[in-house]
């Protein structure tokens with residue numbers, strides 16, 4: 748049964764968006780609500796895992812029994828994840844991390860004096876790619892939010908980042924992706940197996956992903 752099949756397993760989950768600040772009152776972000784990542788954290792905790800949740804700013808409550816670390820920027824998420832992951836057996840990277848941040852941060856509120864404001868963005872560290880380099884025996888599960896060529900692009904990300912699994916979401920679908928209470932998508936394995944998961948509540952979707960991963964990683968559940 749699902750109950751306590753992850754006992755003794757330590758899992759890191761990231762969730763939510765990041766904020767990339769221009770000045771103290773303005774930032775670049777995305778619509779991630781944290782629902783998917785929080786559902787994974789809740790499902791893992793229900794199954795007996797020890798769960799560390801690194802979350803960007805969201806308005807939902809953390810699931811019971813989960814250790815929550817709040818971060819805002821991609822850089823902060825990077826540092827927290829690198830600190831925690833070494834002691835974890837598995838990582839779920841459901842956060843929607845900002846790929847770029849403003850090159851300069853203005854410590855005072857930018858005045859609207861000019862008609863045009865040109866922003867230069869620089870690339871943020873890719874947290875998951877760095878985990879892929881350092882992962883050792885840790886099982887890495889990435890997420891991919893795509894709008895076209897879902898399977899192809901997600902598979903490419905899985906290979907480039909040295910992941911064990913990737914969950915591919917078509918965020919243009921009605922019942923999937925950002926802010927929705929449901930999700931649907933493909934779970935793709937390192938071996939190239941593609942498992943289609945139909946639309947369901949995000950918590951049930953989380954349990955389904957975990958079921959499929961556990962089937963393929965029996966050593967995980969032996970402590």
Ligand code: PMT
Nearest residue numbers: 779780781782783840843844873874875890891892925926
């Ligand atoms: O939070 P919700 O409202 O419930 O929405 C859920 C979701 C749509 C955000 C979630 O299901 C999802 O798809 N998350 C991943 C979104 C994303 O950033 O996808 P990506 O294709 O840009 O990135 C691929 C992977 O690399 C992700 O696991 C991401 O966490 C990771 N990444 C990306 C950039 C970066 N600098 N560091 C990273 O670790």
